Amino acid sequence: MSNPTAAMLVIGDEILSGRTRDSNMHFLANEFTRHGIDLREVRVVSDDHAAIVAAVQALSAAYDHVVTSGGIGPTHDDITAPCVAEAFGVPITVRDDARALLQAHYDRTGSELNEARLRMARIPDGATLIENPVSIAPGFSLQNVHVMAGVPSVFQAMVASLLPSLTGGAPILSQTLRVMRGEGDVAQPLGALAEEFNDLQFGSYPFQKDGIYGTNLVVRGSDGARLDAAMTRLNALFTDAAA
Amino acid sequence: MSNPTAAMLVIGDEILSGRTRDSNMHFLANEFTRHGIDLREVRVVSDDHAAIVAAVQALSAAYDHVVTSGGIGPTHDDITAPCVAEAFGVPITVRDDARALLQAHYDRTGSELNEARLRMARIPDGATLIENPVSIAPGFSLQNVHVMAGVPSVFQAMVASLLPSLTGGAPILSQTLRVMRGEGDVAQPLGALAEEFNDLQFGSYPFQKDGIYGTNLVVRGSDGARLDAAMTRLNALFTDAAA
Numbered sequence: 001m002s003n004p005t006a007a008m009l010v011i012g013d014e015i016l017s018g019r020t021r022d023s024n025m026h027f028l029a030n031e032f033t034r035h036g037i038d039l040r041e042v043r044v045v046s047d048d049h050a051a052i053v054a055a056v057q058a059l060s061a062a063y064d065h066v067v068t069s070g071g072i073g074p075t076h077d078d079i080t081a082p083c084v085a086e087a088f089g090v091p092i093t094v095r096d097d098a099r100a101l102l103q104a105h106y107d108r109t110g111s112e113l114n115e116a117r118l119r120m121a122r123i124p125d126g127a128t129l130i131e132n133p134v135s136i137a138p139g140f141s142l143q144n145v146h147v148m149a150g151v152p153s154v155f156q157a158m159v160a161s162l163l164p165s166l167t168g169g170a171p172i173l174s175q176t177l178r179v180m181r182g183e184g185d186v187a188q189p190l191g192a193l194a195e196e197f198n199d200l201q202f203g204s205y206p207f208q209k210d211g212i213y214g215t216n217l218v219v220r221g222s223d224g225a226r227l228d229a230a231m232t233r234l235n236a237l238f239t240d241a242a243a
Numbered sequence: 244m245s246n247p248t249a250a251m252l253v254i255g256d257e258i259l260s261g262r263t264r265d266s267n268m269h270f271l272a273n274e275f276t277r278h279g280i281d282l283r284e285v286r287v288v289s290d291d292h293a294a295i296v297a298a299v300q301a302l303s304a305a306y307d308h309v310v311t312s313g314g315i316g317p318t319h320d321d322i323t324a325p326c327v328a329e330a331f332g333v334p335i336t337v338r339d340d341a342r343a344l345l346q347a348h349y350d351r352t353g354s355e356l357n358e359a360r361l362r363m364a365r366i367p368d369g370a371t372l373i374e375n376p377v378s379i380a381p382g383f384s385l386q387n388v389h390v391m392a393g394v395p396s397v398f399q400a401m402v403a404s405l406l407p408s409l410t411g412g413a414p415i416l417s418q419t420l421r422v423m424r425g426e427g428d429v430a431q432p433l434g435a436l437a438e439e440f441n442d443l444q445f446g447s448y449p450f451q452k453d454g455i456y457g458t459n460l461v462v463r464g465s466d467g468a469r470l471d472a473a474m475t476r477l478n479a480l481f482t483d484a485a486a
Contacts, residue, residue, distance in 0.1 A: 015272070016283065016285070017415065018282075025258075025265070040289060041259075041287065043287075051283075076437050077437075116428075119430075151449060174262065184363075187357075201256060203262075205263070206316065
């Protein structure tokens, strides 16, 4: 039985222009790994209507789950919600429960629920709200697409709200062996072992320290016993080079 | 005249599993912005043959340039070079000039140019080498796809080798106004200004500091005079809220 698959869609000119360094991808990757959901692909697109609609359609057809990040605020460039609605061919309107959440929040903070802020209550027909304990304006799930904010603290809170409702698989475990040998020296024995343990993933990540080349050998899989067996063999292969 | 467009393809299980936080995307975004190349899309895929071939084909057809990062080392999971060759339907073989570079390097460092390391001299027919002053094993450009290493120091050096050969456009400039108002309060006037200056891009990025909400308003474009004009108007709109 294999784990559910997922993709992420990051929406935002600010990432592609280099103004902001995205951190949501790294956060989600770790959460999904722990939850046994296999993150297979990430796309970053700009605040462009056609690009967002096309990416939502392609990813939602190809994977069990899609998480989007960004573009659900109150400004003119926040177009994710209507794009997701269009991708699935459903109408989008201001929804009473979402409006009530915002009204209560702005009453409490003494701000006005103006037309711009009301945009954040637009929810596609048939969607389920995702709770936002940080800044209240909700995300939503429409079919297998989960729409969340781009601000990292809000994104993280929404992931925490969503995760319990997603069926995960066995957590994906990993073990690392650090060896003081160049990648070119470990490649052959590592490749042979990877072929033998073809139910596991083997990765090698070179590094350089004080002019010496080393490699981190990483084995990943969801069966702890198999992982242990592979690590025993890996240790034996590189017993003279462990660091 | 608009700037050339580009996409990036990041190849690596280690990014999608959360083991490594990618930094090459942020670096390339800034370099392209400075060079007047419009980075429109980034995709991250795993070390999977079919996924890499499909992404290379889709992105090279849609954009002027594609930069790939990762998967060109000596190990079994380094499959980017043959995947790019397959995407364009050309053969790939160990090439004499690439082999000579590696031979000289390993002679100098006292390592053996073994079979694994020789994989790094496989270059698709018709490709141009990209110089790697850090660890010698070259990248390559095949048609509009530029194949580079994933290790950040090597990736950055290869980008520096490649950039002078790419025709850029006018650098994309940006100016920021920081205002101590929530995004919902700036949205309406900002949207109106964005419609008036529709040759520029307007972004708004909320933040929270000491419990107070503020927003960074960013205007981007390649015409400095237009940018100045927009900033003058923006300043006048929010003169009471500038921080």
